[in-house]
Amino acid sequence: MNIQDNYQKNKKNIFFSENKDIQTYREKLINIFENDRFDKKNNESLKNINLKNFFDFKYKYLISEETSVINNNQENSYSIVSVNGQCLSYKDDKIEITKILDEDYIDFSKNDIIENNDHFVNLNSLFLNSGFKILIKKNNNIKIKISNIITDDDLTIFQKNNYICEEGSSLNLIEEYENKNNSTSNILNVIKLEKNSQLNHFLIQDNSSNHNLIITTHSSVKKDSTYTQKVYNFSEGYVRNFHYSELKEANSEADLQGIFFLKDNNTSNNKTYVKHLAEDCKSNQVYKGILNDRSKATYFSNTHVDQVAQKTEGYQLSKGILLSDNASYFSKPELKIYADDVKCSHGSTIGPIDENAIFYLRSRGMSKIAATKILISSFINEELSSIDNEQMSEIIQKKLVRYLSKVK
């Protein structure tokens, strides 16, 4: 079915389909789909993508009987179970959880950092059927853990979440994606950091092989604020991590990091994009991948430095270990610099595991497999040892052990 018919047919459970302005915007999106030649070569959002699976899909959404849960057991600490992309509303003197509104949607549609040709974001905007908005009030220091649950097979979740950290606030956000059913989640996180605020964002992705996860973040960061994102992808199913960040005011920072662990026939596509729009800002984009069997990955990293963004520091790094001759990892760093006083760098090293190191370890009596495992762990040692949350670090260690147990 083409996108237009698919949309018309399912309109009734798509958000904001009655809003005139949004209708107009969506018509524009539909036009993009109809006129695009789906140029897999040049469109980063289409690399390694089975077009039929994602763009010629059967739409299905339902609001579950199981309702979402919000718990505030410890002071300043909340745990949320979101079901099929929905979350109950909640309010206290520190945080507020509500539905997303037309105006949030329209506000996002005006962003100019995510190109119009990111078809997955367009799909999300078109078929939006779930999502919520979380506001952290001024000067609060909050921890939130969100488990994203999907209840049924064959669901197509199109979810948009808004996070707003008000001035002086700080949020530690852990998101868990661990789904075992045959469904597709397309999630867009829109994040706003007001002055002097902080967000530490962890994403743990561990879906089964029949679940597709497409996750996109758009963060905009104001004066003296820092957005840090750490993605751990252990999924056996397809995952797309595309994360965009705008440093809008002076002395702001974005740190976008990811590690992915792939095996079998799995694929993962990754992109980070930081736009420096003010002076004295810093960014860091580091992705590391371990690829076994016939798995495939792409990583595009981009630093864009606007003309006014003097004294920018931008750093990009991509590293990969290929555990099999049939695995492949394509990485492409890009720098666009329009200011003259900047420090930017990028690097990329992808290859098989260091044979000399294996020989050294084996020559002491360690088995080949034990040596391989210890070298894989060492490859990400820096990232793992820098996790300052004990519970998180335990979770990640366990998943790493599980991944390593399949390495032969």
Add this chain to the structure above:
Amino acid sequence: MFLEIKDLSVKIENKNILKSLNLNINKGEVHAIMGPNGSGKSTLANVLAGKEDYEILNGSINFKDNDLFDLNIEERAQEGMFLAFQYPVEIPGVNITPFLHSAINSKRKRMNEEEIDNLSFAKLLKSKASDLGINIDMLKRSVNTGFSGGEKKRYEILQMSILNPDLAILDETDSGLDIDALKIVTDGVNKLKTKDNSFLIITHYQKLLDYIKPDYVHVMVNGSIVKSGGSEIAAEIEKDGFQKFQ
């Protein structure tokens, strides 16, 4: 026979490096090999340790009643072979404690000995390190990473003294060591020496052989042993170089 190398010929990338090399080492003996740069000394050491880049054209190696070529790299180590590398590799992110602990336990397992627990191993490591004048802080760092040349060599000997091998091959362990370190390291070797283990020492300098007394000295030129004898050979080389052996 403890180690018997017979008629060994080895090539790498279309280049013949070892040519019909013969060498026998008995239990409890110390052998030294001297030879000009590029004569194939490290190649011999690597072939013994099991490095897979080489093509064995001919010959046999017997080690403790095993056909060495039947054993893979780690099995050789577990059987008691140890190579102190000329150029130890840096392995960022890998710490010596878990790595060497796992190595020693795989050796013990093969020998049907009881495994060493964490605490006893940590103690053993600390005490051996202090014998060799290795700072405890260095044990917290990644294997060889950012170590000075001399530190790397000491660290090799530390690993050797923990694994307590039957046959230790020291490939130019003396080069890069200052005079005090040379004394400490050779003391370490001499302490380890018993009537049941053997050493194969590759060196360019007679100095080392003043500290570790070899039973035999061999001269290796162009991939073969061209002369064998006692420590007087080392003195000859020190005086006249390799010219007359070529």
